Amino acid sequence: MTLITGFNFIAGGRSANGSVTVQSVDATSGEALPYSFHQATEAEVDAAARAAEAAYPAFRNLAASRRAEFLDAIADELDALGDDFIAIVCRETALPAARIQGERGRTSGQMRLFASVLRRGDFYGARIDRAMPERKPLPRADLRQYRIGVGPVAVFGASNFPLAFSTAGGDTAAALAAGCPVVFKAHSGHMATAEWVADAIVRAAGRTAMPAGVFNMIYGGGVGEWLVRHPAIQAVGFTGSLRGGRALCDMAAARPQPIPVFAEMSSINPVLLLPDALKARGEQVAAELAASVVLGAGQFCTNPGLAIGIRSPEFVAFLERFTALMGDQPAQTMLNAGGLRSYCHGLENLHQHPGVSHLAGARQEGNQARAQLFKADVSLLLEGDELLQEEVFGPATVVVEVADKAELIRALRGLRGQLTATLIAEPADLASFGELTSLLEQKAGRLLLNGYPTGVEVCDAMVHGGPYPATSDARGTSVGTLAIDRFLRPVCYQNYPDALLPDALKNANPLGIQRLVDGVGTRDAI
Amino acid sequence: MTLITGFNFIAGGRSANGSVTVQSVDATSGEALPYSFHQATEAEVDAAARAAEAAYPAFRNLAASRRAEFLDAIADELDALGDDFIAIVCRETALPAARIQGERGRTSGQMRLFASVLRRGDFYGARIDRAMPERKPLPRADLRQYRIGVGPVAVFGASNFPLAFSTAGGDTAAALAAGCPVVFKAHSGHMATAEWVADAIVRAAGRTAMPAGVFNMIYGGGVGEWLVRHPAIQAVGFTGSLRGGRALCDMAAARPQPIPVFAEMSSINPVLLLPDALKARGEQVAAELAASVVLGAGQFCTNPGLAIGIRSPEFVAFLERFTALMGDQPAQTMLNAGGLRSYCHGLENLHQHPGVSHLAGARQEGNQARAQLFKADVSLLLEGDELLQEEVFGPATVVVEVADKAELIRALRGLRGQLTATLIAEPADLASFGELTSLLEQKAGRLLLNGYPTGVEVCDAMVHGGPYPATSDARGTSVGTLAIDRFLRPVCYQNYPDALLPDALKNANPLGIQRLVDGVGTRDAI
Incomplete structure (x- = not known):
């Protein structure tokens, strides 16, 4: 049986410096559950964001297959969460056990699907334009492009999917897959659930030797503002209300360095x-x-x-x-x-x-x-x-x-x-x-x-997004593998020798991925 | 010889309702040139944005090959602009004729490159997950995804590339390729140049039977604010100063419906x-x-x-x-x-x-x-x-x-x-x-x-972008074919019959494009 500590998760360790605590509540009876959580102090939020920032260079530079191992390990840890876990989720959310069992499978399945995306390699968006030294009037240099994670991502989970859209949910999976460490703001509606899941992620990070700080989680009300304003945070994922989502968008847009917010907010379908x-x-x-x-x-x-x-x-x-x-x-x-x-x-x-x-x-x-x-x-x-x-x-x-x-x-x-x-x-x-x-x-x-919109398949072709106010940016999706695109940015190498290029762009195509070479899609070496 | 009217371009026609005029200036002597331009009124800005909005449904639904014809026609029209055009650009910018001739070729080449992207079809991002009616516990519906243009785009050109980053420049090319009508704010530094180029675009639109309103252009100081705040505008492309770009970002973020701004701003390289x-x-x-x-x-x-x-x-x-x-x-x-x-x-x-x-x-x-x-x-x-x-x-x-x-x-x-x-x-x-x-x-x-950053190749692998303040969104590029991504958003079809699907997603793959089918990249029909 896992002990609920109520401590924040920072850089692989636990921290409870604040004196404010928030209580977990039985959703059916409204009674307090015997779990209280230490609201993160501003210094703890800073430490969590800094931990993610410190983990970023190593984490993003890991081979994608290594990040895939991490996601698979998270999936295994989630699947191993047993009946006592299911019972706690049910108490915190009033959702029936069968639903939570199904959602656990959806959540681990999502992690494994992103692992398969990492192994497939199309997320790299690899493009190669070879040098044309003889071109007139000017030669063309060798130019190669692929995509890297944008940096630490802040994720705000939803109340309505305590597993699939929360601590280890779609936004976390997409960000980790992209090579972005995560600082997760635990939802006040299921904090004990969040602690169990965060524990699972941290165990998986340990088992697969991920950098400390690859995943962090903070508790409390109002702490999200510190997070979104923190200079180390480079993007935000959010699922919730229009008011809450828009507030984060406005905050992010007003930063000295504005950052993108992917908020899934309000839709009448x-x-x-x-x-x-x-x-x-x-x-x-x-x-x-x-x-x-x-x-x-x-x-x-x-x-x-x-x-x-x-x-x-x-x-x-x-x-x-x-x-x-x-x-x-x-x-x-x-x-x-x-x-x-x-x-x-x-x-x-x-x-x-x-x-x-x-x-x-x-x-x-x-x-x-x-x-x-x-x-x-x-x-x-x-x-x-x-x-x-x-x-x-x-x-x-x-x-x-x-x-x-x-x-x-x-x-x-x-x-x-x-x-x-x-x-x-x-x-x-x-x-x-x-x-x-x-x-x-x-x-x-x-x-x-001739279907009904409830029921959102996690797959390559899914779009769980749409024009404002359904989301803050219609160009993204928060369900399905395309969700990884939100947390990637392209980088181009000009005239780099083969040995210094990332594997995705090396002549021999050691990853065996699909690439656009001189305008033609191919898996061939060059 | 083209007559410079100084009129705004709205829905394929010309409009000069305002009484404020702005003068074109000889960049070398500082003397006024004999061309004056009617600053757009707020009603004209509205009309231009509405024209783009009206053109959007028809334009975005054109076969990509039809949009490619349009871009090719623009390229031909640009190439046909002769010595009198070059002379005017040189007078307005003090740039040497050889540079402008080269830039004309770069600009038409850019249009043709985007036409080739449209014919290649990878911009669709086509993904198909076929139905699994036997799956337990729940069947999977047929799900298919591709990308469409986001809607009318406002483009603000740069002073330093009066052709390649201006009226018919990279942002305009990328937006039109994506199926997004454009409202271009003419740069005050080369308004006669802008009119020649806008004329060329409008001629090309006529020759290829594009909807009126596919391209519009407005003159004047301060009119850009009306444009960015206009509800019909769905994205903004900008090249210029940090102050100017940030002001547009702030304006766009404060709209009732926030929209993305792709501003290329400040870099010390x-x-x-x-x-x-x-x-x-x-x-x-x-x-x-x-x-x-x-x-x-x-x-x-x-x-x-x-x-x-x-x-x-x-x-x-x-x-x-x-x-x-x-x-x-x-x-x-x-x-x-x-x-x-x-x-x-x-x-x-x-x-x-x-x-x-x-x-x-x-x-x-x-x-x-x-x-x-x-x-x-x-x-x-x-x-x-x-x-x-x-x-x-x-x-x-x-x-x-x-x-x-x-x-x-x-x-x-x-x-x-x-x-x-x-x-x-x-x-x-x-x-x-x-x-x-x-x-x-x-x-x-x-x-x-071992190269120098001046010289930005227009190709598939180029990234002309980067973290803030180089740009407002590191996930985009304003040079190269990836620039089209900024103006596309995914749409998913669930359980649609083949006949109602866009060609890019039909079983037979009539466009012959690369697609991700059940997680595997292929050009095969299914």
Whole structure:
């Protein structure tokens, strides 16, 4: 049984210099758990960032295969966390054990996938333009480019995935894969969980002889500001609220040296219900959509918060069925009291909005979240009403009825940036609504056809990103292997002898990777 | 002969609603040229941004081969600009005709290179993860990813490359290649040049049937702020001063929807003179370095503003020779009066600094820039003195002598981010100073061995970027084909039928491009 110390993780050691402590809480009962955590002092935050900075030169220069060993070792350590670990995560988050077991596998799988990316080598982006000494009027020098980690990365985990988007989550995995040491700010909602996972990472770092300081973790409220402002930190990964994410972006932009922040923030994930699909399988769609809305108490970044249909008898029938189903959902315990408060606040705003009517859901009271269905007037979308565009984090959704295809397109134009946009459609719908894809591409990072956005596959092709305010930078993803790109920057070598070049750029191509040589992709030596 | 109208370029038409005009100036004489330009009104800036926004859906959805035709057509139009065009550029910039002829070729070559990138197709970043319907516990959906243009881009050109970094320069080429319409803010230093080039782009757009609004250009002071704050603009490219670039970054970060700014700003491009190289060819190095410092009146982003050597008889000999050469350079006319004023101001700061002594250069007076050589105490680097790190744009450089290798490394640690870092070294030096490369990688975007940083090849492997303040985002380059990445974002399709997918992601791979399919790079159909 692992002992919870409540100490900050700095440079492979533990530190508890501060006198402020924060308590872990049972998410279901609201009672204090017997674990308290030492809020990092400013000096400890500095020490953590400095430790990451000190580890950076050695860590980034390790062969990618060595970093892959480290990620694989983390994966093994995570898989080895047993039932007592699962029990603690469940107590801190009120998530069911089966979900946490699955998430543990997702998290270790993510680490192993990044290890495979490191071995595959396409992340290097290796490019070689050979010298042309005879070129007129001027010769061309030998030029070679690959990518290196940007430097120490600060990561802020999410409450809703205590494993997969937290201490050893996607941002940490991507940063470590890129060769960037990490300072992780433990989420206040699952600090004991965080300590177990940080222990696992530190054990893996020890087993694979990584530099001390490759991973650090700090506890406490407000300590994140020190971290983001610290000169050693070169990039930030964040998953959470729009307000929190934007605050970090503003802080990072105001530094003497501004740094990029990759914040995944707020999305209402519109689902468009097209007429032939509702005709063919309206009941089924109602059941599937309701299940997606209430899954995990609606606490997913890709929770469908908006469903749009076209005025028609089949939409009326769908809505009737959907209303009945949404009224019939059991209450669920949320991740923490703050989340429930925020959910109640979001519902209240919807209830009070004159353009919004309440269709289903028991009165929200007590310490569990109740599923809620609202209907909003299309004018709210057409006029860019702020409220409708705000994510209500929890098991609630809003339907909007549009008059026809032209109004649908106008309504979609009014949408802000999204993580996902979904079409529920039959082939006949796709023939009549073909132009929707082009419009939705401009609004979202992932387009789904006849699926539901909850469920984000960790793979090469995934995009978990999108235009603001879904994220702070639409050019990134925080799930899937492309996430590593956020933490890499290109470096070019001009006229370097083969022996001094990194392996990825040597003539013999000792890593056997795909490279762009004189404009042609190849794995050949040169 | 093209008529200079002085009108703004909006949506393929011309507009001159404002009453404020700005005058083009002969860079050599300082006299007004007979061309005046209508400063854009706020409504015209809005119209230009809206035109780009309106063009975006059609332009980005064009087959990449169609955009390639457009870029090739621009290249042809640029090549066809004749002697009267060259004469105007020379008058506006005081640059010699041979340089401008060469730069014209570089600019058209850059367009053609991006056209080849569009035909090659690697910019798509195509990734396919096929469905795994039998996977347990949950099936995997078919997921496919490629990249699209981010939206309309605002480009601010540089004074020092009136063609290659201006109206039809690298940022414009990269944005258009990515499928992003451009609003270009004409540089006040060469507005007649800008009009000729904008005319060429608009002719090319007409010939290749591009949407009106694919390229727009506005004139005037202060109008750039409206542009960067305009909601239609989704990214900014800038080449210029640290102050100007940072102001745009701050503006973009403070928008309701923050957008990325790729600003190439300030670099002193250190050159490290290692002992064996100075022993073997100190005289030659002195001559080459002096030529690089004064090339084009020192008006290059990659001008070597700092040379560091190790205390030794060979460094004394080098410095003697270098001092003599720098004292012997002819005065040169700068690009404009503002540039000369700024150069004089930079020199004055160096003259007045107690840690800096003046080694060579005639007293700076008159309307031409005189080459200057200074020597700074190493303590300025060790203590992070701001002045030494500031780019003095013009034919001046500073030498620093360090006691030994240990001090050299400490001095390099104190350097801010750079576009380039150069080693002048013999094989014996590389053996003794091997660790410098690793340190310099953290400081610069391009490392050169036995070359000089002036001369930035346009190719696949080039990185013209680097950590702040060299640029605002070390993850980009503003020269070379990787520049297109700045203006692309990934989109993912889940469970889309083949017919609705973009060509880049269709099973048959009709574009014949390299794709990552189930984790393996291939050009095969699936």
